[in-house]
Amino acid sequence: xxxxPPNRDKQKEQFWRRAVARQQLSGLSQQAFCAQERLNANNFxxxxxxxxxxxxxxxxxxxxxxxxxxxxxxxxxSEMRDHNALRPVxxxxxxxxxxxxxAGINRHDLHELLSVLREVAR
Numbered sequence: 810x811x812x813x814p815p816n817r818d819k820q821k822e823q824f825w826r827r828a829v830a831r832q833q834l835s836g837l838s839q840q841a842f843c844a845q846e847r848l849n850a851n852n853f854x855x856x857x858x859x860x861x862x863x864x865x866x867x868x869x870x871x872x873x874x875x876x877x878x879x880x881x882x883x884x885x886x887s888e889m890r891d892h893n894a895l896r897p898v899x900x901x902x903x904x905x906x907x908x909x910x911x912a913g914i915n916r917h918d919l920h921e922l923l924s925v926l927r928e929v930a931r
Contacts, residue, residue, distance in 0.1 A: 822863075825856035901926070 832842040832853070839857075843850040899910040903926075910919065 822860070825853075826860055828853065829857050829860060 828846065828848060831846075832839060835842055837845065839853060840850055842848075843853050897909040898912050901908045901910070908922070908926075910922075
């Protein structure tokens, strides 16, 4: 399993991610954008490089996680007592197929599933 990144100020990172995105959409040079937004050009440049580095690290962590063993709880349908649990209550379309969420899923498992999907989507 990939190692966890150090604690980081997520609000500060989000601020700079938004600034970098706005600059790219603006069509302005970094210098002109920073002057317009009253941002320190050196800080902007550092964060642009850091964000690129973090995204590459995150991609490497996702790839490492994909290669790790994956265990999924399986319940044999004939053993299920609650037949309503066989009724899908939600379906999420993803690039490689879909994920069906059934009525019998417990809150913890649903939370874990959504956490993994958010992490992979980043």
